Amino acid sequence: SQTIHQWPATLVQPVGSPLSLECTVEGTSNPNLYWYRQAAGRGLQLLFYSVGIGQISSEVPQNLSASRPQDRQFILSSKKLLLSDSGFYLCAWSQLASGYTDTQYFGPGTRLTVL
Amino acid sequence: AQSVAQPEDQVNVAEGNPLTVKCTYSVSGNPYLFWYVQYPNRGLQFLLKYITGDNLVKGSYGFEAEFNKSQTSFHLKKPSALVSDSALYFCAVRGGFSGGYNKLIFGAGTRLAVHP
Numbered sequence: 001s002q003t004i005h006q007w008p009a010t011l012v013q014p015v016g017s018p019l020s021l022e023c024t025v026e027g028t029s030n031p032n033l034y035w036y037r038q039a040a041g042r043g044l045q046l047l048f049y050s051v052g053i054g055q056i057s058s059e060v061p062q063n064l065s066a067s068r069p070q071d072r073q074f075i076l077s078s079k080k081l082l083l084s085d086s087g088f089y090l091c092a093w094s095q096l097a098s099g100y101t102d103t104q105y106f107g108p109g110t111r112l113t114v115l
Numbered sequence: 116a117q118s119v120a121q122p123e124d125q126v127n128v129a130e131g132n133p134l135t136v137k138c139t140y141s142v143s144g145n146p147y148l149f150w151y152v153q154y155p156n157r158g159l160q161f162l163l164k165y166i167t168g169d170n171l172v173k174g175s176y177g178f179e180a181e182f183n184k185s186q187t188s189f190h191l192k193k194p195s196a197l198v199s200d201s202a203l204y205f206c207a208v209r210g211g212f213s214g215g216y217n218k219l220i221f222g223a224g225t226r227l228a229v230h231p
């Protein structure tokens with residue numbers, strides 16, 4: 001069966017510091033990968049998605065970047081964090097299926113607090 | 116453009132009573148609809164989805180959802196609520212497809228509170 005991991009689970013960082021969040025998926029190959037941010041425990045904002053190694057699409061221009069160095073690894077980064085980067089970051093994966101109805105499955109999330 | 120609306124910020128239900136969490140959608144073409152649940156400080160868990168076929172879709176934990184094309188709705192239901200069902204519920208619609216990417220458009224979420 002497939003599993004998705006995220007770490008760290010929680011992170012407190014000062015403004016202006018760098019960021020690296022990691023997401024890995026097990027039990028599948030060539031998944032689509034996604035990064036979301038959830039602010040104030042409510043709506044989800046899609047940040048980045050990837051359909052393959054080195055292929056990253058950004059949904060919203062911002063202070064963050066993403067990379068996919070391996071098939072099942074997705075990294076969210078920032079060179080200098082802003083207060084507004086605080087939130088709950090969720091990674092998700094999906095597998096392209098016939099009819100393009102693939103379901104997205106989410107990781108446990110990383111709680112980021114920027115002070 | 117595809118969109119989804121969850122008109123209720125919060126739904127309060129007594130344990131043992133039936134529950135309904137509402138969702139309406141707007142899509143061009145056939146709608147692909149999803150429900151997810153999120154417990155505090157956890158990721159989203161997939162509950163069920165409608166692609167085609169029967170309008171009543173059964174999912175995890177005793178939940179089901181009814182697809183109504185004429186009312187463009189996809190309400191989540193459960194015959195008898197449990198206190199442990201208290202969580203944040205998200206409705207989502209497939210936004211579009213290009214290049215192998217299946218984008219989901221999420222509603223703002225509805226907080227379900229089940230009282231003993």
